[in-house]
Amino acid sequence: MPYRFRDARIQSGKNLAEAAEELFVSKTTLSNWESGRRVPSVEAIEKLADLYGVSVDYLLGRTDQLNPLYEVSESVDPHMLQFLHECPVYVNQSRWGLVDAVNHKICFTDGSELAFSDVMQISMLLPAFQSGSYPLEKPLTRSETENCSRIWLEPISKDETLRQELRGWYNVKNRFVENDFGQRFYFDTYGNKWLAFHTNL
Incomplete structure (x- = not known):
């Protein structure tokens, strides 16, 4: 199968000049790769794949999947x-x-x-x-949260263990939300330390 350098570029929405500039090569070099007059190095093929959002195997014509991941x-x-x-x-x-x-x-x-x-x-x-569980729906706004009686809370933390311990159902109070164990998150930290959702994620 022929290489797909040109097809992948077009699918990515980039013209020849834009792609060449982002790859730090001349338009002539990129055109030569696309026409088959020259073959890019392995490193250049990897850069093409990253730029166009496809797999190296797709560029080389070894698969029809743009990007298996x-x-x-x-x-x-x-x-x-x-x-x-x-x-x-x-x-x-x-x-x-x-x-x-x-x-x-x-x-x-x-x-x-x-x-x-x-x-x-x-x-x-x-x-x-994937390893952890993450929210997939759009979070409630602060005002929407304040008008609920009970919300699902997701802490914002890079510590996965802490997130798992503090996430869950919280009752909405006047200035904060609180779970059944007395753990609180205040509204003035909304969007920085926590976010609220309608459903358990």
Whole structure:
């Protein structure tokens, strides 16, 4: 099967000039790769795969799956990034990165970073392929939370053990929410230390 360098670029929505600039090669070099006049190095093929959000096997014509990992992932609301510290996520339908919730950014293998505010769409591995459990629905706003009598609370912490201990059903009080064990989260820390949801996740 022929290489799919050009097809993958077009599917990613990039024109020749944009892709060449992001790959730090000339348009002529990229055009030569796409036409088969030249063969890129292994390192260049890896960069092409990362840039276009496909697998190396797809670029080389060894599979028809654009990205095997994308097939076992599901869409997640970008508001959930703060819960996903050190988790791999598929970002903006383009490539996989690792969440740095402490610094509010996503880090990629090429050393580049993307701020949470620039994330339009994320996906993560389906539950069968991931270790922890994370909220998948959009959180309630603070005002919505204040109008509920009982909510499901998810602490915001990179400490998975702490999250598991403190997550659960909480009763909504005047200035805080409280669970049956007396643990409290105050409304003035909403969005920084915790988020509320309608349902158990």
